[in-house]
Amino acid sequence: MAREQEITKVFVEVADSLIDDFDLIDFLQQLSERCVGLLDVAACGVLLADEHDVLQVLAASDEDTRLLELFALQHDQGPCVECYRSGEPRTNINLDRPSAAQAWPQFTPAARHSGFLSTNAIPMRLRGKVIGALGLFQTTDHALSDADTALAQALADVATIAILQQRTLAHSETERGQLQYALTSRIVLEQVKGILAERWHVTTDEAFAAFRGYARAHHHQLSRLARMIADGEFDTAQIPRAAPHHPRR
Amino acid sequence: MAEVLRLLQLDDGFDSAAEVAARAAELLGVDGLTVSLATGGERAELMWCTDEAAGRFEDLQFTLGEGPGPDAVRTGAMVLVPDLARVGRGRWPALSIESVGLAARAVFCFPMGIGAIRVGVLAVVRRTTGPLTDGQVGDAQVLAHALTGRALGSVVPGMDGTVPADTADTLLHAVVHQATGMVSVQLGVPLPQALLRLRAHAYSSGRPLTDVSRDVVARRLRLDLNGNGSPSPVSDKD
Numbered sequence: 001m002a003r004e005q006e007i008t009k010v011f012v013e014v015a016d017s018l019i020d021d022f023d024l025i026d027f028l029q030q031l032s033e034r035c036v037g038l039l040d041v042a043a044c045g046v047l048l049a050d051e052h053d054v055l056q057v058l059a060a061s062d063e064d065t066r067l068l069e070l071f072a073l074q075h076d077q078g079p080c081v082e083c084y085r086s087g088e089p090r091t092n093i094n095l096d097r098p099s100a101a102q103a104w105p106q107f108t109p110a111a112r113h114s115g116f117l118s119t120n121a122i123p124m125r126l127r128g129k130v131i132g133a134l135g136l137f138q139t140t141d142h143a144l145s146d147a148d149t150a151l152a153q154a155l156a157d158v159a160t161i162a163i164l165q166q167r168t169l170a171h172s173e174t175e176r177g178q179l180q181y182a183l184t185s186r187i188v189l190e191q192v193k194g195i196l197a198e199r200w201h202v203t204t205d206e207a208f209a210a211f212r213g214y215a216r217a218h219h220h221q222l223s224r225l226a227r228m229i230a231d232g233e234f235d236t237a238q239i240p241r242a243a244p245h246h247p248r249r
Numbered sequence: 250m251a252e253v254l255r256l257l258q259l260d261d262g263f264d265s266a267a268e269v270a271a272r273a274a275e276l277l278g279v280d281g282l283t284v285s286l287a288t289g290g291e292r293a294e295l296m297w298c299t300d301e302a303a304g305r306f307e308d309l310q311f312t313l314g315e316g317p318g319p320d321a322v323r324t325g326a327m328v329l330v331p332d333l334a335r336v337g338r339g340r341w342p343a344l345s346i347e348s349v350g351l352a353a354r355a356v357f358c359f360p361m362g363i364g365a366i367r368v369g370v371l372a373v374v375r376r377t378t379g380p381l382t383d384g385q386v387g388d389a390q391v392l393a394h395a396l397t398g399r400a401l402g403s404v405v406p407g408m409d410g411t412v413p414a415d416t417a418d419t420l421l422h423a424v425v426h427q428a429t430g431m432v433s434v435q436l437g438v439p440l441p442q443a444l445l446r447l448r449a450h451a452y453s454s455g456r457p458l459t460d461v462s463r464d465v466v467a468r469r470l471r472l473d474l475n476g477n478g479s480p481s482p483v484s485d486k487d
Contacts, residue, residue: 051390184325187364194430230365
């Protein structure tokens, strides 16, 4: 399929999901996966600032804990923080350059250790304010073109719209309420990963994969189901268990 | 807001609760505020209350079980109501009837909690209508978060004073949330107690909460009911 067609297809799918009663975290995760495909990068994450102006991971192209932690490392240093503070994209940063290690002494080696060679950060903007950033990692030093950067910005804008579109149980009409709901949902999801991992004697990554598979297959909203599990209102025996010691991808 | 946060740290067991609450309301630039702790089920316990107007509104919404406060607790998202008279009848039907005539004209509720851990709610009340500024909303959120950490350290009997106030972002790491979920299943305790066990263990072993949490998630450490840790019998090598 030609790239233009692929892009069009993704945006049509995105528009479709936003009309439905969609799950934000699941939506952003799928959006991250599409970013990886469309922009030809290795990993993508959506980060949202909390009330302390600390960036928190809402979703990533791969829920692998290592990748999540790499995004989480950017709470106080890294291109995403700088992008969030300045509101300007930071593109094509080569992590092998000494300047990168100097600027971000914890983030840079961790990213290199995960096999990433370059990174990009695109601001998530809302009416002149920056609310978070889209982080992109590459395993090559292949530079993003101007067209790629513009596309990445469009995808970051879609993520912002999705956050504001989510239907919260509180009909939270304010934007800040929507942002807080999104952050809370993410935390509940992490707590539930731990609950399921312990119940099933598997890793948190395996627990999440089984949980998400079940939610998708039964058209449950991920965040809503997670809240029910955390509150003890859903019998998790209904979910087919993750197989322990599942071979890692 | 830094001043209120300092007061919170000095305040021992909330002896001077009324004073701290009044100072917080003054710094936030509002007429009154309340802090209610969710005590499980529908009930909430009033911990801070600056004045009658704020107290009566809080009482009413938790008695009726509906309103911005209960919604904020349930969803973990703030609920801002700049003009109570203009809220649609269907949203909180009983409250809309019962709150007529109360001095509170605008109410802003900020949840206290961490994900599925619901600690309570900070409610800010005004006798006049109108929205809060961005700065006021931000300050109220920071205060609610500080109160969360504070309340989580003091709600379990026998654990008072042994748990240090964690810095804002230690309580916000994904690995800490995951470990909280795991410990709650291991010990058969609710999430708030599980987090407290983790914090107590981190404190007594002199290690950062995130390190202890990582060990729990990797199954290198298992907490027992006394909060002591032992190396996990099954170690997950990867």
